[in-house]
Amino acid sequence: MNHNKYTRGYFMPPKTSLNWTRKEYITEPPIWCSVDLRDGNQALIVPMSLEEKLEYFQLLLKIGFKEIEVGFPAASETEFAFLRTLIEQDLIPDDVTIQVLTQSREHIIRKTFESLKGAKKAVVHLYNSTSVAQREQVFRKSKEEIIAIAVSGAKLLKECGEDTEGNFQFQYSPESFTGTEIEFALEICNSVLDVWQPTPDNKVIINLPATVSMSMPHVYASQIEYMSENMRYRDNVILSLHPHNDRGTGVADTELGMLAGGQRVEGTLFGNGERTGNVDIVTLALNMYSHGVDPLLQFDNINEIIAIYERLTRMRVGERQPYAGELVFTAFSxxxxxxxxxxxxxxxxxxxxxxxxxxxxxxxxxxxxxxxxxxxxxxxxxxxxxxxxxxxxxxxxxxxxxxxxxxxxxxxxxxxxxxxxxxxxxxxxxxxxxYVNIKAPIEFVRYRATQQDDYETVVTVRVNGEELEWTGTGNGRLDAINQALQTNLGLSYNNLIYKEHALEAGSKSQAVSYIGVTDNKGTSSWGCGIDVDIMASSVKALFSAVNLLKQQG
Incomplete structure (x- = not known):
């Protein structure tokens, strides 16, 4: 292992205000957008079929998502057919917005709008990669050329949106944002915004993804805050977060990013997605819930959600997955x-x-x-x-x-x-x-009691198959039976502890008694008696304790 071949590939803002550090907790939920059916689905070993995607879509609606990214319709026939099925069969509720992804390439954009004809409301999500590594190694283009790709795509979205039947909102992502110089990320986002000219009645979404998580969470928050404070048209922009979990900090990145200005979160159920996955929306939502904030998502039947998720994705929710795992509420210690x-x-x-x-x-x-x-x-x-x-x-x-x-x-x-x-x-x-109703070596059979100054009680016992009658006196029936046992068995014990209660589980007519005794050697013994009669349960508890004491002796 050679740590010297690694360096920090992220970029801190030139100026950090750190206003987000003064906020104690998230006071209201973000706009949630599930990307299970696109980002999550493309990461599956076996992507979902059309029928499976339709069932998963219904699950997301039941949970309460109002924005759902349904796919990359220009990428495959299944994706295209799924979107057309949703629209043509009127499966999208009026208060739910679907979202589709498209690269900034003309034929893909036009195919995307073809798939959206007749949509009541849809977000068209445009992206191109902007990081140093992608620019230099993959595209081999300058910053100016990368901006041109984004701007040309933004213009075509605007043109196609005007020419296509439907109601469309635009979204732009500088993919690999976390590996992009922050001033350049701001420049390219502002260039796209200049094309779209958002207004209060026609807001756009700028999505800032941690496509690869590259820094500690506070750095991502500082990047988000810088973009939020310096972006043009800020009042007409919905600032969206899309963290991945490469460093295991997807939830922390998102929570700090929300404190820093993020208004919307894209993620998946249980963190499904490429590599280590997207941010887990279940964890995020229930973290808020634990602070007394209504996340506006329903996870009140988590077992049913897990069962459907595992069946359709063929993925598994781990036993220690926050909130959802089988063992997370379990204590063995x-x-x-x-x-x-x-x-x-x-x-x-x-x-x-x-x-x-x-x-x-x-x-x-x-x-x-x-x-x-x-x-x-x-x-x-x-x-x-x-x-x-x-x-x-x-x-x-x-x-x-x-x-x-x-x-x-x-x-x-x-x-x-x-x-x-x-x-x-x-x-x-x-x-x-x-402990319960122990019958060896001495079995309790019955008793009868008379009261004069003290209780005199005759208790019938069975020893080695023979019935015997032993007599004792005391200040109550149980005390009298206790004295009879000690006298006839040659035992001496004290510190008798007694407790009784109704047995509420099972038959409500039963009573349970517990008795503990300690002999003169310090040996302790416990017994329990269960019977429909409270006195009988007490006597059986005493016999159980004495029998166990005899067995130890």
Missing amino acids: GSHQDAIAKGMKWREEQECKYWSVPYLPIDPKDIGREYEGDIIRINSQSGKGGIGYVLQLNFGLDLPQGMRESFGYHVKSVSDRTHKELQPKEIYDLFQEK
């Missing part, structure tokens, strides 16, 4: 699980107006994710808080703190031994097997 579980409980208790749960930047339910199985998942790294949360959320079991800890170690050891994640049902089955 014990400390994270504990914080999330406590945060969710705190929200219930406080009736919070604002979302502020640890480790969860937005409420997963807002994008159609469920708490069950999404937020907390259990493996060998998990903790008692997460395991307890899974049992409570899925099965209504609210374990005492000490029991959570004891069971947590058991679950972690099982996951570690089997080298796999444990599903909620598997965790529940482990709990049932270890």
